[in-house]
Amino acid sequence: MTKRGRKSAAEILTPIRPLTDRHQPAPADMTPAQIRIWEHIVSSEPPGWFATGAHQDLLRLYCEHASSRADLQTLIDDCSAEAIACENTGAAFLRMLTVRDRETKLLASLARQMRLTHQSRYTPQAAGTAERNNPTGGRPWENNGAYISNGTSHDP
Structure with a gap:
């Protein structure tokens, strides 16, 4: 049974975590x-956000794979066109591209699991509302130097 009458200040206040x-x-x-x-x-x-051990383990994996992918991208960028044309180097280059693709897919998967992507944070309805509310044109004051007078556009 609840107490009748007004509640005291101590009863109204709730402990803050x-x-x-x-x-x-x-x-x-x-x-x-x-x-x-x-x-x-x-x-x-x-x-x-990463308070639990499971989230920290996923974040650790993400960091390890992101670092590996960055190192791999550096190797890919350093390959010259002449080296890629060589049969042995060309095969190694294709293997590096395949591994980079796998790393990219794994990073995307880990990001989704940790709820880092926009897709994991918005429902389809909320995404639709955000898209509808986003103006498609530029802002009125950003008209690339042109101005409108009497309904006619004039370039400076």
Whole structure:
């Protein structure tokens, strides 16, 4: 049975769960490139987004694969056209492209699992509303130097 009458201030106040205002630090055994990726992703999300061990494990995998993919992309970029034309080097180049494709797909999958992508954050209805509310043309004051007078466009 509930108490009759007005509630006291103590009854009205509800305890506030303390929020963490710190981001998760990167594990110490990661490479500097992986730590930069970790810090970039963690700083772009609210504190506590990666609070569970499962999320941290996924983020660690993401950082490792993102670093590997970046290293692989550097190797691909360094290949010259003459080297690619060579039979042995050309086959190795195709293998590197295949591995890069796999790494890219794995990164996309991990990002979806950690809810880092826009698709994982919006329902189809909310995405449709955002698209409808997004103006398709430029802003009125951004008209590339042209101005309209009496319904006629004039270029300066």
